Amino acid sequence: MVLPSCCQMIFAVVRQIETVVVLEQLASCFFDTALLLVVRDRSSNASYPGLSEEASRQRAMSDFYMTYNLIVSLVPILPALLLAKLSDRGRRKAPIVVPLGGYVLSRLGLLLVLIVGLPVQLMFGAAVLFGLSGGYSAFWPGVMTLASLGSTATDRSKVLMRVELLYGAAGLVGSLISGHLFLVNSSTLGDGVVLLIVSTLLNLLIFIHSIVLLQVKVSSSDENGHLLSSTSDNAAFAEAPGGINRVNMVLLFATAFLYDFAVGGAVEILGVFVLKEPLSWSATQVGYGNAAGCIIFLTSFVGVILFRRCFSDVTLILIGMVSFASGIYFMSFVTTTYMFYLARSLNLFALIPMPTIRSLLSQQVPSSSYGTTLTSLQLTLKFAGLAYIPAYTKIYQRTLDWFPGFVFTLSSIFTVLGMIPISIVRCRSPRSNQCYRRIQGD
Template sequence: MGQGCICPWSGPLPRLQVWTWIEPVVASTQVAASLYDAGLLLVVKASFGVGTFSNHSSSPSPRGALEDQQQRAISNFYIIYNLVMGLTPLLSAYGLGWLSDRYHRKVSICVPLLGFLLSRLALLLKVLLDWPVEMLYAAAALKGLCGGFSAFWSGVMALGSLGSSEGRRSLRLIVIDLILGLAGFCGSMVSGHLFKQMVGHSKQGLVLTACSVGCATCALLYSLFVLKVPESEPRKAVDIVPGTVGRYNTLDPDQTDKQSVVGPPSPPAMAKPRQIILALLFVGAIIYDLAVVGTVDVMPLFVLREPLSWNQVQVGYGMASGYTIFITSFLGVLVFSRCFQDTTMIMIGMVSFASGALLLAFVKETYMFYIARAIMLFALIPITTIRSAMSKLIKGSSYGKVFVILQLSLTLTGVVTSTLYNKIYQLTMEKFIGTCFALSSFLSFLAILPIG
């Protein structure tokens, strides 16, 4: 199968075999996810409204104190929610990755998509039937038991890696991330407006959650009945393309092939450096993910409270700004890979995020928030480039297991980080509300050490 069948950005389309593209699944899933994330935050905020605390209080309290109680209630909800959603995939994600390697690649995509759909339906029922907010914990558990994002994204990365030569792989994976970002940007931009469609009615958020369910349904149906698994490219068929020359030379399998022409390499000597560098990639990815997850989890709470105090539409716009890094990171890979190696690109992305997080710690006005987000323009490059480098170390038949182990490691550490950061936020929001962002900046700089 030619590369034109697999890469939507290159060449003609022989026989119009475009059904191997994973991009439609990624796009519709991410639109549903961005609508769901915004809807979940706004629904939970409405459930823990200031009026709830004033009605149950024996004495009147200042509005600032009531808002602090609301912030703690929302934070505590997300602590439990993230714990449930992060830990339950540990029971099933690796098994799905193993099944996808052994039987069919779509197993690790379709099963998580079913969990996504069920969780979106649960939020819709909560809005429609006014169920207690605690029922969303069960929805998170159901989503996790179906593999969650860990299994889904490892399946996406496996299909994205299959059929692409090693020279094109970094570009291939960053394009998938670009589609994810564009879809998330569009979904977030309209989320606030959709949530306000039924203002004044008890079913506020119904239109938003219904649209999320519709997008999740489309993704599941497409993956079941339309999506086809691409054939893998031969491992030695390296296609060097402008913009993708930067790579780990010590990890390049073709470098090994070239050396074997001159003389037989020593297998133990070759295996050890690969294992060490693979371990360093894992460590760097985990430390960096700790910083990113902590910032992303605290940011929605940060924008709801003073000094920003955003409304529904502003929350949607703020979430949309976070997805622009998918676009800028894609452009960054295209430009930087022409003159930098993978390690340099990873460090550029980490410094970009660390600088933006440090500025975010001192945000007092809305324009400052967007400046900080703009500085994070290359924040996506590190994880994507690390995945690309890892894929060059392993066989295609092991993509499912290795990618799911990486994703589970990131998820598990992310759960711990989410809990820790929420507690830190609760303790410091009345003293220095930017403490969590300053900590994330430090961790981002620390993550450079294993990579460098």
């Protein structure tokens, strides 16, 4: 009797969106580590006039990632919008299943580069295929939509942060393993092939799982339509009787854009930065560094659980932004590995802002518009990527000789700028709260 009930519980857990998130992040960690180290190896013979050997390799790597990430950011825009429309018309699994197919194809592309010895530029074509499937621009809003549908407005920020926690925990495990797996090889396979095979098989498993087992669950509050939040601190985000508070929506989008510009630009360069002197990290150290970044998912989740009892969602966003700004500014002056981890330790709550912004946005619209709203936010972040990818790459290349950490100082400045629109939202709250109380009294 106990065994069948245990099996039913396991089966119920397996059908949740969290299972897809965990397995996909594991596979992505393996792929990201493999791609970075393959690009490093293929760039070792790069030569540019007037540049040293190390500077030439750094430029070749940053140029590759600039082109690759621009493709990944630009191509998915239209497919992601189409998949969001399908989601809001009832096909909630479409933004998850289709991109997962693209993940499989991109992993196969890098596997061909390693096994057959094809040029690494083949990954530009793989990035196009990945983008046409909707990519991360469709996948993550799809995940957030299913998580939002299965939660109430009151608990939504906690639920979305829990998904981020599992995403980070899987990233932690995957990053710790990836550096070691990259060095595993047989007599016929080179470095990285075993790692990529595991990544590809994991993505294929998730793709099949999302088609066959993934469950779409809707909470009772969303079945009855959009409900007003009863928390006075967040009342500024309750939907007004006449429609959506568009001023707050615009301010939230602006905050997300500026914060993503700062975070994305810094992360864009960080992977290349740790491979240059004086750090000169190995494959194992790259994995450990990625794991340190994933621990921030855990600390941010704990921060949400602790702070949400005392502070409003807007204040949580500001706490996270201050955390990132301080840590990334310290990163500007990192010259040793222990200093890198000290800088990372200041980023304890840096992941709080984005899921909290998503939670607030989802409370502005009925459940039938979750997919479009969250995908619009994700595409806004992609437009931020189209700006920061070339900008940060070129600035890094220009400042490589005199201050390679300048891009991190720049990220800190943009984070502070991002605090302005969300602070305006906070200043608007008292009037909104009064309006909310008047509506309740009526």
